Amino acid sequence: MWITIGFVVGLIILWVAATYNRLITLRNRADEAWSDIDVQLKRRYDLIPNLVETVKGYASHEKSVFENVTKARTAAMTAEESGDPKEVGAAENALTGTLKTLFAVAENYPDLKASQNFSELQAELRDTEDKIQASRRFFNSNIREINIKIQKFPSNIIAGIFNFKKRDFFEIENPQERDPVKVSF
Numbered sequence: 253m254w255i256t257i258g259f260v261v262g263l264i265i266l267w268v269a270a271t272y273n274r275l276i277t278l279r280n281r282a283d284e285a286w287s288d289i290d291v292q293l294k295r296r297y298d299l300i301p302n303l304v305e306t307v308k309g310y311a312s313h314e315k316s317v318f319e320n321v322t323k324a325r326t327a328a329m330t331a332e333e334s335g336d337p338k339e340v341g342a343a344e345n346a347l348t349g350t351l352k353t354l355f356a357v358a359e360n361y362p363d364l365k366a367s368q369n370f371s372e373l374q375a376e377l378r379d380t381e382d383k384i385q386a387s388r389r390f391f392n393s394n395i396r397e398i399n400i401k402i403q404k405f406p407s408n409i410i411a412g413i414f415n416f417k418k419r420d421f422f423e424i425e426n427p428q429e430r431d432p433v434k435v436s437f
Contacts, residue, residue: 271410278398282419285391286335289422292384293332293344299380300325300351303373307358317350317357324350337391337422351377388422395419 304318324347331343358370399418402411 268410271407272414275398275401275407275411275414275416278394278401279416282391282394282398285387285394286337288387289340289384289391290332292380292387293328293340296377296380296384297325297329299373299377300347303370303377304354306370306373307354317353321347321350321354337420341423392421395421 300321304321307318324343328340328343328347331339334340355374398416401407402416402418
């Protein structure tokens with residue numbers, strides 16, 4: 253009788269340990285995915301001043317466009333420090349909108365569009381936008397996995413005991429802002 257009880261208690265302890273370890277693994281993957289987004293956003297922030305300076309040389313009278321891009325970049329960098337996906341998403345949406353305006357201004361300057369430096373910066377930014385999108389998908393898939401584990405029975409019991417919380421997806425709330433920055437020649 254005692255052997256059976258000991259065996260059942262041992263199985264329960266093993267199950268609790270395995271479930272806890274799985275939750276830890278999922279949490280770390282979600283943190284890694286957030287870090288991937290962070291890396292790509294940093295790359296984007298580093299490219300933007302170069303792009304603005306290149307366009308400035310051709311369109312110096314478009315001062316408000318440059319100021320708006322700079323403000324949006326600063327706001328996005330500040331939001332990123334918060335680590336809140338909703339706040340970061342909103343700031344990134346604003347930045348994307350100002351970049352669209354910057355590229356619209358660039359359309360009015362044929363010499364600028366023909367510039368090798370501008371073309372390279374556009375290609376780098378396009379590549380970065382693709383990487384940001386991939387990083388967001390990776391992050392959201394990891395968030396989905398941890399949220400499922402936290403909410404499903406019986407692992408929700410272990411998640412509750414060890415205070416694992418449901419996490420927010422990286423979402424863009426304005427449907428118009430879901431469009432990537434479009435660059436056309």
